[in-house]
Amino acid sequence: MSSILSPSVGDELPRLVIEAVDAEKMKTMAALLADSNPIHWDVDTVRELGMGHQPVNQGPNNLGYVMNMLGQWAGGAERIRHIRVRFLDNVFAGDQLEAGGKVTAVGDDGTVDCDVWLARDGTHPVLAGTATLSLV
Amino acid sequence: MEPWRVWLTNDVIGAPQRTDGIAHPMFCYYAAMAGLGVSIDEMFTLCYASADDGPMFGECDIKQLRPLEIGATYTVRGEITSAVRKQGERTGTFDIVAFQLEVVAPDGEVSSVVSNSFIFPRRP
DSSP states (O other): OOOOOOOOTBBOOOOOOESSSHHHHHHHHHHHHHHOGGGGGOOOHHHHHHSOOSSSSOOOHHHHHHHHHHHHHHTTTGGGGEEEEEEEEEOOOTOOOOOOOEEEEEEESSSSEEEEEETTTEEEEEEEEEEEEEEO | OOOOHHHHHHHTTTOOSSSSBOOOOOHHHHHHHSSHHHHHHHHHHHHTTGGGGOEEEEEEEEEEEEBBBBBOOEEEEEEEEEEEEEEHHHHHHHHEEEEEEEOOTTTEEEEEEEEEEEEEOOHH
16 A cells, blocks of 8 residues: 655644543453453542542553554554554543654655654643654 | 454544454554463562552553454463662652563464563552
8 A cells, every 4th residue: 555645854743632531441441451450440549549530541542542643644553663652641531632743754665753642631741752654 | 353352442542443354553562461371460460569559551662563463363472571670759669560572473473562561669
């Protein structure tokens, strides 16, 4: 599959907005992963641990949003060859998130390097990293 | 890579439900974790922790060498690569445990390599 994209260094990637993180989907993911960590569904535990007042989203879900942003831009998430991220802060149920990125390098072989990020309310970073995509 | 599991996972992360048999690249991670050989709870126990300690994800590095296919059976192999104790102002004493997992396709080729680290708070 060829690409209609011809990115340049410095290009901003189209942002993806998650209007409100859904606590019910955290429960589904906990069941799928057999993840018994109560911070994903038990608000009392979250409070006891001093982590806030809402269930905490699973970190991989946050990475999934960033991959979705990259896939929408590149014409398919299978074009992601490498992604490396740090989880900087927790995401809570009800949070509004924005995923974005910027092109940092364009290779002759059709690869594109990007900085990527996920931010709460468009300003507070909760995830940051880099990605390499193949656009050919 | 059971189709029902793929559908539900796509629904959770807001990914499109594809009909071409190609799984979302987050399945590099999910497949690796599913093939860990122990549950997440058991993995925490291996790290002298439990879910009640509030462990957190630190870093995640995913190399997608070729897309995973829905319905295919993959083998996972891996190892713990490091365990480091640190001190943080907000978290106090914590350990960072890193491990690497390879997701191997039925033909023996590695489809993806996933390197993760988890942060384990060590409250007194």
